[in-house]
Amino acid sequence: MSRVSSAAIAAALAPDPRSSEPLYRQICERLRRHILNGTFPAGQQIPSSRVLAADLGVSRNTIMNAIEQLIAEGYLEGQPATGTFVTGAIPRALNPSSAAPPAADPRWSSFGQRLDETMARPPRALTKLAPFRPGVGALEVFPFDVWQRLFAAVWRTRSPELLDYGHPAGDLTLRRAIAAYMRIARGLQADADQIVIVSGAQQGIELTARLLVNPGEQVWVEDPGYFGIRTALQLQGSALVPVPVDEAGLDVQRGIAAAPVARLACVAPSHQFPRGVTMTLARRLELLNWAASADAWILEDDYDGEFTLHGHPLQALQGLDGGRRVIYLGTFSKTLFPSLRLAYLVVPPDLVDRFVACKAAVDRQCPVVEQAVLARFIVDGHFARHIRRMRALYADRAEALVASAQRHLAGALTVEAPTAGMHAIGWLEDGRSDEAVSRAAAEQGVVAWPLSSCRFGDAACRPGLVLGFAAYGEAEIDDGIVRLARALESR
């Protein structure tokens, strides 16, 4: 290949004075490109830094830096101060920009193929925080000051252990604090060794299903139910069995009729999403009995069971079972705040080691500092206090929602007074489509998830709206209801 003149090299390297890119980087990039595409062939001498600096009107240091960089990267050989040459070590015809681009089909794995367009859409929770988006608590009254003080106290230790890798099962102090609290508060039968801290409930569902269910095996899921569970299971290739939910919770007999040998049943017995019902004792016992006879596992999703609005929260299914068939999933997304991304699994003792190994294999562990802050928050009593305050606040907000709906929506939408949790169901009274009402509500700036969007079985579904109330003040709730009434009138 013919040699290139010194002047031509300088011209080819001239940086763009209007670019915000540093000169050094511009020159590096041009050098690389011309070497890779063969404009500057192997053995080509590069002019001295003095000459190039003068020709390009840049400092000699800039040129020296660029040349040193390209020597280090293997494009050039020699010494920047004396003579440098294009390396002969670059295989010919290896100009990456001429290589075939990736095929239009990236050849996703079967797993990747299952991530269809529905799942590739951003989760609905991403919509702006506005009435009546469910699944979020009263973030504005979170005890920011307490949390910051605890953060400072933890951070102040400057302990290297705080910054280093931690245990894949999670911070031991936190696991102990959770075990102690949940034993008293919810009758959980578990010690700290059975607890695995995970990055939110979604990861808890995902790890459980991945460890216990093969693709093609059956899993009972509540219908209507929480879409995040369905997503995680569908991705694994599980065969989802929709099991109807009635006033008594998951209808175990219909589950048995549909899939007697399912591997796993996912259930929210304390406060079902979205229906808001509590699973009766009889149904709980039926479910445990079925699991024992079918050698199946139960995933108890207790996403907001702490928030009984009147009276004590109920014993968890895990406690009734003695922790033998039930994997309990608790989260701090509802009790504290979602962006914390901390939740936990309570796992039967024989299963713990592999759950921990699985957590280690998928992302090693959860962040350490946040776990330490949360542990103090619980141990110092702030957690129990916050729950108590939120119970009272949510009871008021639930009442405000029901009352406002009675005032503005009588005959059109009946809001069922919730006994627990952070959302209520509003039943549409005149057979309108909840999807259509939800769209009309969105036009009025109101988030009202259609109940039917939580369905996935074939059975008919009474139309209704899922109305989150916990995150919104009474005035906001009333305003939201007025706008919802407008949406209902407009149809």
Add this chain to the structure above:
Amino acid sequence: MSRVSSAAIAAALAPDPRSSEPLYRQICERLRRHILNGTFPAGQQIPSSRVLAADLGVSRNTIMNAIEQLIAEGYLEGQPATGTFVTGAIPRALNPSSAAPPAADPRWSSFGQRLDETMARPPRALTKLAPFRPGVGALEVFPFDVWQRLFAAVWRTRSPELLDYGHPAGDLTLRRAIAAYMRIARGLQADADQIVIVSGAQQGIELTARLLVNPGEQVWVEDPGYFGIRTALQLQGSALVPVPVDEAGLDVQRGIAAAPVARLACVAPSHQFPRGVTMTLARRLELLNWAASADAWILEDDYDGEFTLHGHPLQALQGLDGGRRVIYLGTFSKTLFPSLRLAYLVVPPDLVDRFVACKAAVDRQCPVVEQAVLARFIVDGHFARHIRRMRALYADRAEALVASAQRHLAGALTVEAPTAGMHAIGWLEDGRSDEAVSRAAAEQGVVAWPLSSCRFGDAACRPGLVLGFAAYGEAEIDDGIVRLARALESR
């Protein structure tokens, strides 16, 4: 079933005065148990709270609370103040404590079965922070004050968005900051839309392999190489193809000979772990060319490529490729601290949507507050400053390691002067087993990973030790080397 006398009920409910369990909870538990096992049959009347309180010597309020709780949970019916009865709604013979315990074999999924005992062991990084544990930086000089100030500044906004769910791809300000920094620092060709924030490099590997490789498909992995990559791939059921690493990095021709149509090649071109070599330009081009012809993907693991100890860091493979075949994996575990659990993938544009959907499906997103703090840390220039300081510090520590080894270990162990990163290789000079030396070192309180433990192909391996130096002061390093010399003498 016969009725139980009032006195017998009181006796059966008597709490243990020495227990630390609250009285209310003890009574609840006893009531539940006796109802479930049939001692208190359906229809059985429970004595009034007044009578029970007197018989048990507890406050009437305690009894009322317990009875109310069990009415709520469905064990009892009636009114605590008047008359309460054991419910008739509990199916007979459903005492959960008599149900069959889970089978000894929990019937793990194929995925769960692949989590064998090796993986179920805690990761090696869990050993105490002591010379010469690799993979960790100088945590003691982390700018704690700056981080805390930025945390306080972010937290002070008390913005509900800070606590709410965020975008599954990660904080946009952070993604922009990473794109801008990495464009200048490493020649990455990517904008913020191509970046997905993940919970550490391990999750980045796991998501990539899961999305792009089916069980049974081949993946090139460096041999010797990083165990975390192998674990993630083995769990997915990938067919691992060990590809030797020599002084020029991954030996692409041997990879092609072994597995010409692999789906993915995992490579650490900037600074290979554990060998510490930098992949030459010729090898990089060979690799890109192979990927184009095989329609394969490349995962560029750039775990500590920022820490060139002399001169500028090299351009990333992703930049050379133009971001078409290369998925770049960067992490803040080495540049900042491991317990932060933040890393990122830079993904070709056509692949981004499903990577984001996958992140959303497995754990929704990374914690929001930490991302916001990190974004400010980068934008305000603290990140670049910290990297610069660490480069100088690590260069000193690397020099101290080499010098100390020359003083105390000449003829027995030759430490190769590292050009980048946080660890060096010490070659054992007289054919001793590195496993044996590592065990002897452990007895002296010295962590020295045997190089052979990073191997998994069949080829013979020159025995050596992986010696992390970044986290230890010069005196600690010298002391560690003296103890290592003792370990070598003792054999």
